Amino acid sequence: MSEQFEPSESAESAERAEAAERLRHAGYSEADVQREVTELEEKSATAARIFDLRRIIGGLFVVYGVIVTIAGITASDAEIDKAQGININLWTGLAMLALGIFFLAWLKLRPTAPVAPTLPPEALEGKPPRGE
Numbered sequence: 001m002s003e004q005f006e007p008s009e010s011a012e013s014a015e016r017a018e019a020a021e022r023l024r025h026a027g028y029s030e031a032d033v034q035r036e037v038t039e040l041e042e043k044s045a046t047a048a049r050i051f052d053l054r055r056i057i058g059g060l061f062v063v064y065g066v067i068v069t070i071a072g073i074t075a076s077d078a079e080i081d082k083a084q085g086i087n088i089n090l091w092t093g094l095a096m097l098a099l100g101i102f103f104l105a106w107l108k109l110r111p112t113a114p115v116a117p118t119l120p121p122e123a124l125e126g127k128p129p130r131g132e
Contacts, residue, residue: 058103069093
């Protein structure tokens with residue numbers, strides 16, 4: 001149930017068809033075109049996993065949470081009195097740490113689904129397709 005931005009299927013299929021047509025005009029076989037499309041899809045899936053927003057948000061909250069927690073631990077009595085007796089930096093830092101850890105745990109427990117290869121085994125081995 002991860003919320004991710006995915007381009008529309010029609011735009012993606014149009015781009016794939018256009019790239020395949022360019023490769024066919026350049027003299028590549030259908031298996032070569034399919035192999036190239038599969039490699040591009042794998043690279044795209046890898047980039048999606050690397051730049052998953054849960055990783056970025058979780059990492060930033062953990063880093064800032066550590067900084068604010070340290071500021072809360074080292075707070076003076078004057079700073080605590082200014083906040084009406086509540087060590088706001090300590091509590092905010094701990095909350096930020098908890099939120100960051102939540103995002104990183106979510107990423108670890110529910111990773112993005114890998115893209116399943118769409119090629120038949122013959123195309124990967126360089127054999128002609130079954131229909132020919």
